[in-house]
Amino acid sequence: MGESWVMTTSLLFLFLFFQNLKYVHTSFICYGDFFTGNYGINRDNLLSSLPSNVVNNGGFYNASLGRASRNNSVHVVALCRRGYEAQACKTCLEHVIDDTKSKCPHQKETFSWVTEEANDVLCNLRYTNHSTFGKLELSPFTINPNPNVIESYKNMTLFSQEWIAMVNRTLEAASTADTSSVLKYYSATRTELTEIPDVYALMQCTPDLSPSDCNRCLRECVTEFQRQFWGRQGGGVGRPSCYFRWDLFEFYKAFDNATRVLAPPSQASPTALDCGRDEKDFEGRHIAIIVVPAIINLIIFVGLVCSWKRKTPRTGIKESYDPYDGQSMLRFDFVMLRTATHDFSPEMKLGEGGFGSVYKGVLPNGQEIAVKRLTRGSGQGDIEFRNEVLLLTRLQHRNLVKLLGFCNEGDEEILVYEFVPNSSLDNFIFDEAKRFLLTWEVRYRIIEGVARGLLYLHEDSQLRIIHRDLKASNILLDAEMNPKVADFGMARLFNMDQTRGQTSKVVGTYGYMAPEYATYGQFSAKSDVYSFGVMLLEMISGKRNKNLNEEEEEEEGEQEGLLDFVWKKWSEGKYAEIIDPLAAPSNNIPVDQVMKLIHIGLLCVQDDVSKRPTINSILIWLESHAAITMPVPTPVTFLTAPPSPSSSLHG
Structure with a gap:
């Protein structure tokens, strides 16, 4: 009995610790030039x-130098938040300053609500x-959702109306200037709803x-939360000028003097999304969710694990995958996704991914998703599913595709992305009809956007x-x-002090x-740089790097690959012959940009890993408007044909 209690208590502590660690965390946004x-x-x-x-200045300070x-x-x-304790405020700012210098070491602009x-x-x-003063x-903006989903209430419409009324009351109070501080x-408000005590x-x-700008800023935060989560x-949603957070428990010691108010139902039509769950009897459970959320969360956690094992007899990802690794995303219901995609109809199909098909979907609130x-039954597909969920949960950048959530019911493994x-x-x-665009x-x-996305992956995110x-x-x-790097199924996570890795299964294209x-x-960040260089040269020339299969080359009459072609023209000084004629009218492209991009592309595809630049150097070169000095590239070679007829290899 004693051992059982200790084990239960330990599990409860660890579960809540990691849940809070992932839910409430420091969010840094680094942007602007270097x-x-x-x-x-x-x-x-x-x-x-x-x-x-x-x-020393009452909790707010601005300065310039x-x-x-x-x-x-x-x-x-x-x-700092109003009502702060002096030492707590100083400690908070000291920590965010240290973290900002570490995570945003070179950018001219950054903001964080911490x-x-x-x-x-x-x-x-x-x-x-x-x-930016005034x-x-x-x-x-940053957005951090509570990982837990609200249960279905007897009347979700009533809940939505009351929630909106509560938010409007808080917003009006916050945007009314109090000159005494x-x-x-x-x-900070504490509100009693019909089915939730606090x-x-x-x-x-x-x-x-x-006051009007404050009101607008806060409304934008509320709208963004409703739209996404x-x-x-x-x-919580943070913008440079304002912050909004709500929860079913107290936080920041902000509610000691807040009077509980009964929220009157709002007559406004709710703008929030009813996720389409079946309405269930909630009698007796809503109080427990508020009074003892830790116990309920633990019960849910154990139930999910047990359910997981019952539904997935086969070995692999589902048995070892912890559903709370993806807790900052929404777990979608399969029926909802099937409805959103018209039962995965061919008319909604966008294309084929590495291990499955991609469909367009429309959620009940009108939001478009991919x-x-x-x-089914693909072991490598299981690995891709795990990789995407575990990695994209923790990544947020404007040049990375956003993973909205996932579904894993029975044999179904589905990833839900923002629709691009x-x-x-x-x-x-590679489409003559579209290339002129x-x-x-x-x-x-x-090219710049992809480089920024890679820099975030390689150096600026909390992961490497x-x-x-x-x-x-x-x-x-x-x-x-605007570009968004996608498909992280093959991605590998490195330790911060790790520079290279090796695998017996070569995957990729x-x-x-x-x-x-x-x-x-052997792979490293320089492997991604090589791929970036190939893609860059494809974009400049409008030519595909086709040197993959000799039969394909003979059919199309091509005796040299893209890298050979670019190196030859570069060596001869015939830069204009490399540029895709559909990129712009003749003589209308800055010659210095042309030469710089070709130069960067050739440096990226150097055979010698040590001669390839880092993505950080590449981005500095790309963003520089002054004359720059770059290393001189050497002749490049590449794999003339894969060891198998297929040009793609996925281990």
Whole structure:
């Protein structure tokens, strides 16, 4: 009995610890150009005294240092939650400053709303290379949902109406300036709903805003939460100018003086999504969810594990996969996805992935999604499913495709992504009818965007990830032709101090594989750089790297591959012959950009790994508008044909 109690208590502690660790965490957004010169010195000088200055000035402080004319001006804004304890505020800011320097070491702009768990305090830091004081800043933003889904209530419509009324009341109070405090835009409310004893909401704006701007900022936060994570038991949304969080439990020690208010039902039509679950009897359970959420979560956890084992007799991913590894995403119901895709009809099919088909779907609230249904019984498909869920749960970048959730019921393994309307890059590069849409400016922007996505994977995220299958078909394009790196099924997670790995199973696509990987199974960040170089040269030339199969070459009359072709023309000084004529009218492309991109592409595909640049160097070169010095490339070779008739290999 004693051992059983200790084991149960330990499991409960570990489960809640990891749940809270994943749900409430520091979110950093690094953006803007990379700085050089004195910008970093000025930034560090401002940040060194920032925590004390915030506390000494009532919880909010802004300052600037440097000159815009010299490109080294830094503008810093920071605050803590109203009612903060001085030491807790300072500690929070000290930690976020250290983490920001570590995770955003070179960017000119960053912002974060941070929870300091040890002291249960909220603080905010933002610095930019231009003044933002008094200006409404809505983007970028961070969003952290509660991992738990709200159970179906007797009347979900009533819950939605009451929730909206609670949020509106909190918002109006927060955006009404209270001149008695430096932190004048703030509200923390505790509301009793019909079927939930206590719901807690907190909103805060930076005090340099006008009331109308604060109101707009908070409404944008609420709308974003409803759009992405309606149906969760809470969550937080942070924008540079404001913050919103709600939950079914107290947080930040913000509600000690909050009076419980009964929320009147709102008559406004709810904008939140009813996830389509069957209504069930909830009598007696709603109180327990609030009073003892830890126990209920543990019961759910054990139930899921037991259910998992009952439903999946075969060995593999499902038996070893922990459903709470993907807790920051939504677990979709299979019936909902089948309805959204019209029963996975051919008319909704977008294409074929590595181990399954991809369909377009439309959720009940009108949101468009992409649904990847993995091939049943595929062991490698199981690995892809696990990789995508475990990695994309923890990654957030504008140049990475967003994984919205997953479904694993019975033999079904399904991944649900944001819908990207312009499909993949290869559909434009290699299609004569569409290629003209890829103007030179668009191509350059796509190349930069992919580089930023890779930099995030290799260096700037909390994980270190090697993609291993970077190619044009795995670059998706949104409505504005912005690139998003996709398909992380083959990706590998590295330790932060690890530089290379080796595998006996070579996976990926020939023609994009680095020689050391295709031949010996050795991979590193430089393997992704090689693939990036091939893709870059394809974009510049409009030609596919077809040197994969001799029969295919003979049919099309091509005796040399893309890399040979580019190197030959580069060596002869015939740069214009490399450029796709559909990229822009003749003589309308900057010659320096042409030469720079070809030069970078050839450096990326060097046979010698040590001669390839890092993705960080590549991005600096791409973003530089001044003359730059790059290493001189050497002649390149590549794998002339794969050891099997197929050009794709997935282990």
